[in-house]
Amino acid sequence: MGLGEHCSEEHFMLRENMDEYYSDTKYLQVLEGTKMFYMPVDYTRDIEFFNRESALSYFTEDVGLNAYWYYLNMDYAFFLDGKTFGLNKDRRGEYWLYNVRQLLSRYYFERLSHGYGEIPEFSFLNTIEYGYNPQLVYYNGVGFSYRKNYYEVESYGKYDYYYKVVDFFNRIDEIITKGVYVTYDGKSIDLRKPESIEYIGNIMQGNVDTFDNYFFKFWYMFAHMYLGDVNTNDYEVALMFS
Known part of the structure; x- marks a missing residue:
C-alpha cells in the first residue's frame, strides 16, 4: 500500500463522513443515548484577533x-x-x-493566501513572536490555554524536560549531518539511503520502534509534557496505563 492510499476517513468518524455512520445500525446502537452538542463558529466574523496569525484560526482550529x-x-x-x-x-x-509534511504544506498554502510568506523557523531557544489565543473549549466548558506574544519557550519551567528535548535536537542534527549513525551497541546505519526515511520518521515521532531507544525514545512526548506543564507523576501514570 502506498502512503497516499492510507485513508483514515474510512476507519474513523469525522465531521465529513458522520452521515455514513448514522446510517449504520451498528454505530447507531453504540451512539444510542449519547448527547451531542454543537457550537457553531464563523471564523470570518466570530473571532478575536489576538495578532495577525489569528486570521488562520479557521484552518488551525x-x-x-x-x-x-x-x-x-x-x-x-x-x-x-x-x-x-x-x-x-x-x-x-x-x-x-x-x-506531517502534508499538514505543513497545506498550512503553508494558507499562509501564502494571506500574504504571510514562509513558515517561520521554530526553535526551543528562540522567542516566538506571535502568540496563540484559540477559540476552542474542552468538553467540560473550560477554554484552551493561550500563549502570549513574544513567548520564550525556555523560561516556561520543568527544565528537566526542556534539556531532554534540546539534547535530542543536538543529537538528530549531528547524525543527519554525518549521514551515518552508530548505535550504542555498535551497529552502523546509513541514513543516506532512500529507505532510511523510515528510521528518521521513527526518530521524529519518538516511538518505540526507533533504532536506538536509549537516546531517542519518547522525546516527542517530553516536548508535549514540557509545553503542557505536565508533572513527572503524570508521565508515570500514563506509561502504566499504556
Missing part, C-alpha cells in the same frame, strides 16, 4: 483536520510496538512524516 490528526496518532501511537500491532507493515515512520 478546523474540527475535521484536528480529528484526523488525533485519530492518526491514536492509530499509530508512539507507545505501540510495530511488530506486535503490525504497524511496521505500514512503514509507520515514513507514514507519520508523510502526514
Whole structure:
C-alpha cells in the first residue's frame, strides 16, 4: 500500500463522513443515548484577533483536520510496538512524516493566501513572536490555554524536560549531518539511503520502534509534557496505563 492510499476517513468518524455512520445500525446502537452538542463558529466574523496569525484560526482550529490528526496518532501511537500491532507493515515512520509534511504544506498554502510568506523557523531557544489565543473549549466548558506574544519557550519551567528535548535536537542534527549513525551497541546505519526515511520518521515521532531507544525514545512526548506543564507523576501514570 502506498502512503497516499492510507485513508483514515474510512476507519474513523469525522465531521465529513458522520452521515455514513448514522446510517449504520451498528454505530447507531453504540451512539444510542449519547448527547451531542454543537457550537457553531464563523471564523470570518466570530473571532478575536489576538495578532495577525489569528486570521488562520479557521484552518488551525478546523474540527475535521484536528480529528484526523488525533485519530492518526491514536492509530499509530508512539507507545505501540510495530511488530506486535503490525504497524511496521505500514512503514509507520515514513507514514507519520508523510502526514506531517502534508499538514505543513497545506498550512503553508494558507499562509501564502494571506500574504504571510514562509513558515517561520521554530526553535526551543528562540522567542516566538506571535502568540496563540484559540477559540476552542474542552468538553467540560473550560477554554484552551493561550500563549502570549513574544513567548520564550525556555523560561516556561520543568527544565528537566526542556534539556531532554534540546539534547535530542543536538543529537538528530549531528547524525543527519554525518549521514551515518552508530548505535550504542555498535551497529552502523546509513541514513543516506532512500529507505532510511523510515528510521528518521521513527526518530521524529519518538516511538518505540526507533533504532536506538536509549537516546531517542519518547522525546516527542517530553516536548508535549514540557509545553503542557505536565508533572513527572503524570508521565508515570500514563506509561502504566499504556
